[in-house]
Amino acid sequence: MRGLSKLGRRLVGDAPPRVLWSLALLLAVLLVAPAALGKYWLSVLILVLYFAYVGQAWNILMGFAGQLSLGHALYAGLGGYIAAGLYFHYGIGPWAGLFAGVAAAAAAGAVVGFLGFRFSLAGVYFALLTIAFSEFTRLAFDHWAWAGGSGGLFLKVGSGSDLWNLRGGAVMFYYLILALSVGAFVLCRLLLQSRIGQYWLAIREDAEAAQAVGVPVLRAKMIAIVLSAALTALAGVWNAFYYNNLFPETAFAMGRSIEITLAPIIGGLGTLFGPFVGAVVLTGLGEAFTDVGEVLKVPGIKQIFYGLALLVIVMYRPAGVWPWLADRLGLKERQR
Amino acid sequence: MSGARLELNAIGKSFRGLRAVHDVSFAVPAGTIQALIGPNGAGKTTIFNMIAGVFAPDLGTVTLDGRVISGLRPDRICDAGVGRTFQLVKPFKGLSVLENVTIGALHRRPDLGAARDHAAAILSRLGLHDRRHQLAESLTLPDRKRLEVARALATDPKLLLLDEVMAGLRPTEVDVMVAFLRELNASTGLTILLIEHVMRAVMALAAHIVVVSSGEKIAEGAPQDVVRNQAVLDVYLGEPEDA
Numbered sequence: 001m002r003g004l005s006k007l008g009r010r011l012v013g014d015a016p017p018r019v020l021w022s023l024a025l026l027l028a029v030l031l032v033a034p035a036a037l038g039k040y041w042l043s044v045l046i047l048v049l050y051f052a053y054v055g056q057a058w059n060i061l062m063g064f065a066g067q068l069s070l071g072h073a074l075y076a077g078l079g080g081y082i083a084a085g086l087y088f089h090y091g092i093g094p095w096a097g098l099f100a101g102v103a104a105a106a107a108a109g110a111v112v113g114f115l116g117f118r119f120s121l122a123g124v125y126f127a128l129l130t131i132a133f134s135e136f137t138r139l140a141f142d143h144w145a146w147a148g149g150s151g152g153l154f155l156k157v158g159s160g161s162d163l164w165n166l167r168g169g170a171v172m173f174y175y176l177i178l179a180l181s182v183g184a185f186v187l188c189r190l191l192l193q194s195r196i197g198q199y200w201l202a203i204r205e206d207a208e209a210a211q212a213v214g215v216p217v218l219r220a221k222m223i224a225i226v227l228s229a230a231l232t233a234l235a236g237v238w239n240a241f242y243y244n245n246l247f248p249e250t251a252f253a254m255g256r257s258i259e260i261t262l263a264p265i266i267g268g269l270g271t272l273f274g275p276f277v278g279a280v281v282l283t284g285l286g287e288a289f290t291d292v293g294e295v296l297k298v299p300g301i302k303q304i305f306y307g308l309a310l311l312v313i314v315m316y317r318p319a320g321v322w323p324w325l326a327d328r329l330g331l332k333e334r335q336r
Numbered sequence: 337m338s339g340a341r342l343e344l345n346a347i348g349k350s351f352r353g354l355r356a357v358h359d360v361s362f363a364v365p366a367g368t369i370q371a372l373i374g375p376n377g378a379g380k381t382t383i384f385n386m387i388a389g390v391f392a393p394d395l396g397t398v399t400l401d402g403r404v405i406s407g408l409r410p411d412r413i414c415d416a417g418v419g420r421t422f423q424l425v426k427p428f429k430g431l432s433v434l435e436n437v438t439i440g441a442l443h444r445r446p447d448l449g450a451a452r453d454h455a456a457a458i459l460s461r462l463g464l465h466d467r468r469h470q471l472a473e474s475l476t477l478p479d480r481k482r483l484e485v486a487r488a489l490a491t492d493p494k495l496l497l498l499d500e501v502m503a504g505l506r507p508t509e510v511d512v513m514v515a516f517l518r519e520l521n522a523s524t525g526l527t528i529l530l531i532e533h534v535m536r537a538v539m540a541l542a543a544h545i546v547v548v549s550s551g552e553k554i555a556e557g558a559p560q561d562v563v564r565n566q567a568v569l570d571v572y573l574g575e576p577e578d579a
Contacts, residue, residue: 195442202439205428212388212422213491214414214443 010193011186019331030178034171042170046242048276048283049177050235055263055275056184057231062261063270064188064197065224066204068123071112071130072232073256074137075105079233080240080251081147084155087165087241089146094166094241102233108133109229110222117221131254138252152247155240166241173242180238181276184231188272200224204270232260266313268320277322285309340399341366341527342387342495347396347406349382356382357551359396364495364544366401369521369528371542373535375571379551380531381423384497387529388420389413400495414443419493421484423500423531427472433459434468436483440490455490462486462516477504482513489520495527502534514540539563547571 012020030049034042054076061067082104083097112133116126142150161168166176191197199220202210211217240246250256267278285306293302317324340363349357357379364370372380386393389410398406405416419440428436437455438448445451459465462482467475472483481501488496498517502510514537520526532538538545538559545562547555549571555562562568 193448195448198435198439198442198448201431201435202428205430206426208390208410209422209426209428209487210439211410212414212420213440213487214411215439216411 007190011189013193016331027182034174039170042174044283044287046170046174046177047286048279049174049181050239051259051263051279051282052276053177053181053184054232054235054260055267055279056181056188057228057235058260059264059270059275060188060191060200060231061224061228063264063274064192064204065200065221067116067221067224068127069112069130069225069228070127070254070257070261071132071134072228072260073252073254074108074112074130074134075229075232076236076239076256076260077134077137077141077246077248077251078105078108079236081141081153081236081246083237084153084240084246085147088153088155093164094237095164098234098237101237102230105233105236106226106230108137109225112229113222113225117218117225131257134252134254134257138248141248141252147248148246150248152245155244157244173238176238180234185272185276187231192272196220196223201270262310264320266310266321268322271320271322271326273326274320274322277325278320281313281321282310339366340364341401342529343399343402344383344387345397345399347383347386347393347398349379349386349391349394355551357386357393357548360548360551360553361396362546362553362556364527364529366494366527367521367525368543369517369530369541370544370546371538372529372531372546372548373533373538374548377550378548380548381499382551383548384420384499384531387413388418388497414491414493417492417494418497419488419491419495420497421481421488421499421501423503425477425480425484427475427480427483427487429471429473431472432469433464433472433475433483436472437486437490440487443491451490455486458486458490463512478506478509481505485513493526495529498528498530498532500531500533502532502537505534507536510534510537513537517541 033045037045054072058069058072061069079098079101082101083094086092086097086100087094112130115121116129121129141147147153158167161172163172199210199215202213202215203217203220207217262282263278264275265278266281267276268274289302289305289309292305313321342364344361344363346359346361347357348355348359360383372383374380385391386406387398389405389408389412392407396406397404400416400418403416405413405418408416428439434452434455437458438451441451441454441458442448445454456465456468459468462485464479464482464486467479472480475483481504485498485501502513505513517528518541521528530541542559545556545559546553547562547565547568554567554571555565557565
């Protein structure tokens with residue numbers, strides 16, 4: 001019990017009551033949302049939470065530890081493919097299969113991390129390494145019969161709801177991704193309030209100075225990438241069972257990796273609320289411009305507007321939307 | 337010279353065939369303040385980097401309290417009890433002053449709370465307490481130098497390496513830093529090795545001075561002897577003082 005209350009104190013920290021109340025209210029709204037929302041809005045909200053979650057996972061590596069990965073589709077793809085493949089071939093349920101998927105992704109993260117960090121690849125060179133691994137894996141899966149090759153892997157769509165095999169409707173997947181998002185948020189908050197979180201920030205700011213004050217730089221970076229990969233793999237498992245199909249061309253696509261980075265970049269790198277705020281902004285803009293595109297009937301107009309909107313945000317709020325918003329809300333730097 | 341806190345035994349280092357440091361030996365007894373001086377490019381910072389583990393010496397060894405530390409990684413050398421500052425200051429810019437020092441303090445403290453308390457105490461002693469919630473990037477250069485010292489001190493070193501912490505300070509600020517270091521040494525017995533160009537600070541602090549030039553030690557001794565040494569006068573003090 002004492003451990004639990006200590007954990008609680010660390011979680012709450014010096015957050016002002018109005019922030020806690022707002023968060024509680026937001027959570028309550030999200031919990032009852034499916035009852036009030038139609039199919040369309042529920043699917044939009046699912047997208048928001050998905051991007052908030054994978055953004056949070058990616059943010060551990062980039063936002064906290066300062067290491068740019070442009071290959072996170074690798075981890076999501078591995079998680080999804082392995083859990084789906086085990087279910088498809090052997091009937092092993094996703095709750096068991098996810099352990100294999102997460103372990104594979106964590107191992108892949110460890111390999112990428114070790115090669116990159118041990119040999120001091122920094123910045124764009126590390127990013128290139130992450131892209132390369134993601135691309136290799138895409139090519140391998142293209143030719144791997146067990147995973148369905150380039151023709152893809154399809155899960156049977158059953159009727160009714162079966163939580164144990166993750167067969168069911170949008171509401172079930174909504175609550176799963178909500179649980180993941182909340183869990184990742186809490187985990188990241190705890191990490192930032194702990195030794196390893198502080199070490200990551202120090203490495204992000206200046207690795208040489210960090211090492212001089214005793215930070216074991218290589219180990220801390222390895223923990224960041226393995227954890228980030230493992231969390232991303234969970235999103236991959238969720239994704240595979242939600243959409244019921246997997247193709248190497250999309251699961252390991254460069255675009256998928258970029259997509260993962262957008263919410264935290266738009267929302268605010270290295271901030272706890274950034275991925276969520278960014279996901280709301282991005283999904284909102286995406287849906288709005290889809291409507292605009294349908295009204296204007298100009299093909300591709302959605303992408304153009306969407307790109308321009310991102311450009312404007314990055315130009316005028318280079319630190320992200322959340323730090324600016326937090327300022328407006330009168331929150332202090334350390335309370336974000 | 338047993339019983340020395342720090343001992344350099346004939347260390348040498350070359351970069352791409354260029355000899356940066358050659359056969360340098362000296363010792364720093366526990367509890368003393370010692371200065372390492374020499375013209376620009378003499379190899380002072382290279383010597384510091386070998387002590388702090390940024391790179392290992394090609395030849396020779398560095399020992400701390402009799403234990404060989406050369407060849408260890410910088411974080412291990414921090415474990416062993418060496419704290420250092422950087423000549424070109426390296427604050428964690430995007431973090432607050434308190435967070436900067438807290439990260440140093442985490443090294444030997446069980447949790448963040450204890451580290452924060454320790455960091456706050458150190459910031460008070462260095463006169464940075466009022467600025468603790470500012471981002472490090474918003475500090476002026478003198479304050480960044482102070483932050484650099486605070487962060488190194490927070491790791492509870494047995495030996496503190498200070499690389500030109502007086503450079504860029506006004507004379508009155510130099511006096512404040514000198515008084516602080518002297519008081520620190522007197523009250524805690526902390527051993528300090530400093531690289532310094534500001535002779536006013538060197539003469540006020542150091543009981544013993546080591547002079548290097550072109551990568552080699554050319555003299556060492558008490559300050560009053562060193563400043564009269566002809567070899568030293570030729571290479572170093574003969575130049576216009578850049579204090």
